[in-house]
Amino acid sequence: MAIAGATSVALLATACSSGGSGDSESSDGKITLTVSTFNEWGYDDLLDEYMELNPDITVVHDKAATSDEAREKFNTGMASGSGLADVAGVEVDWMPEIMQYEDQFTDLTSDSVEGRWQDWKTAQATTPDGKLLGYGTDIGPEAIAYRADLFEAAGLPSDPASVAELFGGDSSTWDDFYDVGDQFMAAGTGVPFYDASSTIYQGQINQVEESYEDPDTNEIIALDNPEVKDIYQGVLDHAELSAGLSQWSEDWVAAFQNNGFAVMLAPSWMLGVIEGNADGVEGWDIANVFPGGGGNWGGSFLTVPAQSEHPEEAQALADWLTAPEQQIKAFQTTGNYPSQVEAQKSEELAGITNEFFNDAPIGEIFAEQADRISVNPYKGPNYFAINSAMADAIARVTVDKTDDADSSWKQFEDAVNALG
Amino acid sequence: MATSTASAPVTPGSVDDPRPPRKIGFRQQLGKWDVKLSPYLYISPFFLLFAVVGLFPLIYTAWVSVHEWSLLGGQGEFVGMENFQFILGQPNFWKALGNTFSIFVLSTVPQMIAALIIAAMLDANLRAKTFWRMGVLLPYVVAPVAVALIFSKLFADGSGVINTLLGQIGIDPIGWHSQSLPSHIAISTMVNFRWTGYNALIFLAAMQAIPRDLYEAATIDGAARWRQFRSITIPMLRPTVIFVVITSTIGGLQIYDEPRMFDQAGKGGSSGQWLTLTLYLRDLGWRTNNLGRAAAVAWLLFLVIIVFAILNFTLTRLIASSGAKKDKKGQLRVSASGAAIPSAPSPASTPVVETSPATGEPGSGTDGTTGRTAR
Numbered sequence: 001m002a003i004a005g006a007t008s009v010a011l012l013a014t015a016c017s018s019g020g021s022g023d024s025e026s027s028d029g030k031i032t033l034t035v036s037t038f039n040e041w042g043y044d045d046l047l048d049e050y051m052e053l054n055p056d057i058t059v060v061h062d063k064a065a066t067s068d069e070a071r072e073k074f075n076t077g078m079a080s081g082s083g084l085a086d087v088a089g090v091e092v093d094w095m096p097e098i099m100q101y102e103d104q105f106t107d108l109t110s111d112s113v114e115g116r117w118q119d120w121k122t123a124q125a126t127t128p129d130g131k132l133l134g135y136g137t138d139i140g141p142e143a144i145a146y147r148a149d150l151f152e153a154a155g156l157p158s159d160p161a162s163v164a165e166l167f168g169g170d171s172s173t174w175d176d177f178y179d180v181g182d183q184f185m186a187a188g189t190g191v192p193f194y195d196a197s198s199t200i201y202q203g204q205i206n207q208v209e210e211s212y213e214d215p216d217t218n219e220i221i222a223l224d225n226p227e228v229k230d231i232y233q234g235v236l237d238h239a240e241l242s243a244g245l246s247q248w249s250e251d252w253v254a255a256f257q258n259n260g261f262a263v264m265l266a267p268s269w270m271l272g273v274i275e276g277n278a279d280g281v282e283g284w285d286i287a288n289v290f291p292g293g294g295g296n297w298g299g300s301f302l303t304v305p306a307q308s309e310h311p312e313e314a315q316a317l318a319d320w321l322t323a324p325e326q327q328i329k330a331f332q333t334t335g336n337y338p339s340q341v342e343a344q345k346s347e348e349l350a351g352i353t354n355e356f357f358n359d360a361p362i363g364e365i366f367a368e369q370a371d372r373i374s375v376n377p378y379k380g381p382n383y384f385a386i387n388s389a390m391a392d393a394i395a396r397v398t399v400d401k402t403d404d405a406d407s408s409w410k411q412f413e414d415a416v417n418a419l420g
Numbered sequence: 421m422a423t424s425t426a427s428a429p430v431t432p433g434s435v436d437d438p439r440p441p442r443k444i445g446f447r448q449q450l451g452k453w454d455v456k457l458s459p460y461l462y463i464s465p466f467f468l469l470f471a472v473v474g475l476f477p478l479i480y481t482a483w484v485s486v487h488e489w490s491l492l493g494g495q496g497e498f499v500g501m502e503n504f505q506f507i508l509g510q511p512n513f514w515k516a517l518g519n520t521f522s523i524f525v526l527s528t529v530p531q532m533i534a535a536l537i538i539a540a541m542l543d544a545n546l547r548a549k550t551f552w553r554m555g556v557l558l559p560y561v562v563a564p565v566a567v568a569l570i571f572s573k574l575f576a577d578g579s580g581v582i583n584t585l586l587g588q589i590g591i592d593p594i595g596w597h598s599q600s601l602p603s604h605i606a607i608s609t610m611v612n613f614r615w616t617g618y619n620a621l622i623f624l625a626a627m628q629a630i631p632r633d634l635y636e637a638a639t640i641d642g643a644a645r646w647r648q649f650r651s652i653t654i655p656m657l658r659p660t661v662i663f664v665v666i667t668s669t670i671g672g673l674q675i676y677d678e679p680r681m682f683d684q685a686g687k688g689g690s691s692g693q694w695l696t697l698t699l700y701l702r703d704l705g706w707r708t709n710n711l712g713r714a715a716a717v718a719w720l721l722f723l724v725i726i727v728f729a730i731l732n733f734t735l736t737r738l739i740a741s742s743g744a745k746k747d748k749k750g751q752l753r754v755s756a757s758g759a760a761i762p763s764a765p766s767p768a769s770t771p772v773v774e775t776s777p778a779t780g781e782p783g784s785g786t787d788g789t790t791g792r793t794a795r
Contacts, residue, residue, distance in 0.1 A: 075492060079494075246684075246690075249684055255578070388707065400595065
């Protein structure tokens with residue numbers, strides 16, 4: 001009987017023990033740190049370098065395919081109290097959600113990072129009582145990427161300077177942008193102007209200071225905000241300019257290879273994506289212009305969750321990774337534009353060009369566009385959910401073509417009301 | 421002798437007359453307990469494990485579902501049935517329920533038919549039997565995510581292989597991702613690709629347990645192959661069919677991987693064209709961080725599955741009582757299909773039948789094989 005009892009207990013113990021997390025400290029005093037990122041942050045070489053500099057530390061890199069996927073993993077890890085990386089990458093869109101639970105994170109305030117970022121970037125990761133929860137990695141200043149060969153075929157100017165002028169130069173507006181689209185379509189090359197209506201929406205909503213939520217109360221104002229409705233309507237009024245693709249979809253990726261569209265809004269981190277998908281396609285170039293006065297799309301932070309067993313080492317690693325020197329290297333690899341003031345002003349960055357985009361001086365272009373960012377849009381705890389409902393609403397009209405603007409807006413209203 | 425009674429429990433070794441029988445009594449008691457309790461202890465690992473990984477989550481989910489519960493923030497106020505009320509009032513819930521049923525039917529029915537046909541073909545005298553049998557299991561070995569990646573290339577709306585082929589024979593491209601029914605068909609295709617071979621093998625195992633005498637007798641009576649299949653194979657397979665239907669019902673109602681991987685966002689389409697209950701659950705719990713509502717959906721799904729289980733159970737009993745009747749000798753007479761196959765003359769047929777295929781054990785199948793090849 002005793003044996004039977006012991007066996008069942010042992011069986012149970014085996015069954016339960018598999019859930020525990022692995023040892024992060026081996027017998028010889030070496031420490032293993034995990035870093036989680038998504039898409040492509042250009043960290044592979046940097047982490048190798050860090051391990052060489054710190055022989056006692058092994059860094060394991062956990063890379064998720066998309067920001068959505070990373071967010072899900074992150075929330076699950078946070079909810080269950082285990083499984084988060086020691087240094088966890090967080091995108092600005094879901095940063096507000098986790099800022100509500102500040103005691104789950106290490107306060108990263110330190111003298112060594114004083115004044116490292118622009119104020120608005122630091123503000124996005126600072127709690128009301130002054131705790132710094134994340135070190136800024138990159139930001140997403142935007143320019144316009146275009147196919148010079150397709151512009152030429154449509155009888156439009158095709159060199160970067162004239163294209164920037166065509167879009168309206170420094171005073172470019174979204175109406176200018178749509179006008180160029182109309183001209184392009186009028187030429188009848190059969191190629192749609194831009195890839196997806198939702199990206200054009202995204203470019204504009206990132207320029208609205210108070211879009212979905214009231215900054216003071218976090219009350220949802222998305223449905224009554226005329227700015228939101230106007231942008232939505234404007235995008236759908238010009239649906240004929242769109243290739244009708246849904247961003248990141250199979251068809252979207254395939255379209256890079258067969259002249260699927262001529263123009264894309266290009267936040268700096270998008271360059272790596274375009275280059276990867278359009279491998280072997282010639283003619284991509286970047287115009288130093290962005291409608292509506294500059295804009296920021298995306299950008300991320302490195303946080304150190306409180307569940308980390310080695311918060312000090314983790315903070316040191318995050319500090320090192322987000323130092324200007326390292327972020328300049330990341331920019332060279334993948335185009336993730338550094339958020340560090342010093343990096344943005346450096347000579348080294350200004351000299352960086354990109355071969356794929358016709359040797360465009362991307363360092364210079366994005367530095368200029370970063371300077372033009374004047375709005376810091378407020379993103380509250382429901383931003384992510386509302387924005388994803390909006391992406392659905394636009395896709396219903398432009399991708400699936402199952403609804404018109406009005407009926408799709410009604411479904412958007414239902415989705416937003418269901419959040420409450 | 422007041423002192424001796426007091427010291428008795430402390431030093432049981434020093435004994436008076438009345439002690440020994442008592443001690444033996446206790447040993448007997450131990451022995452009795454051993455006989456009575458040990459079996460329960462032997463089977464307890466399953467029940468303990470079930471309590472930990474089955475029962476506890478079930479009850480805990482119920483607990484979560486009656487609270488306001490944020491994924492990140494944890495437990496909030498007790499709200500009673502409010503979460504359930506909210507869910508039942510959401511058009512998306514009903515849409516998800518409909519989609520789940522639609523995908524379930526589209527995947528289960530063709531799958532059963534195809535699996536039966538494949539099993540019948542494998543049951544025939546083929547060369548390189550093992551090769552074919554392993555071959556049909558191959559799709560099952562492929563990870564669902566890999567399957568989804570391959571099929572997303574096939575079913576892409578604009579650049580997909582299938583729409584390109586359809587275009588070449590002059591058919592308009594189908595909106596696999598924009599229309600509801602085509603998306604269900606595409607997802608069902610993934611499910612069928614993965615599970616048909618697996619079910620075919622289960623059917624094959626059951627088919628091989630069917631006594632060959634029945635076929636011999638039928639051949640002598642002049643029944644052709646199709647008639648034999650209809651009147652012997654199918655009725656004899658009933659218990660296995662029911663087993664397979666039940667497992668694929670449970671699997672089908674909980675379908676997640678395939679619809680999740682059907683596009684990049686995994687939200688079930690921009691207007692929920694292929695939003696299933698599990699996707700809806702995940703959307704509530706992980707996109708809007710409302711675990712309370714997600715738990716309510718989980719419980720509703722649980723109830724739906726229970727309803728289906730009861731339906732299946734009654735169906736099983738109906739078929740068991742009307743389909744195959746055993747007479748006292750245990751011989752099988754097939755009556756429901758009206759085939760009136762005469763009871764097999766050989767005594768060998770009597771003990772086989774009925775129970776072993778019902779469990780779907782591969783063991784029963786191999787027995788059948790060896791039995792047959794020996795003959």
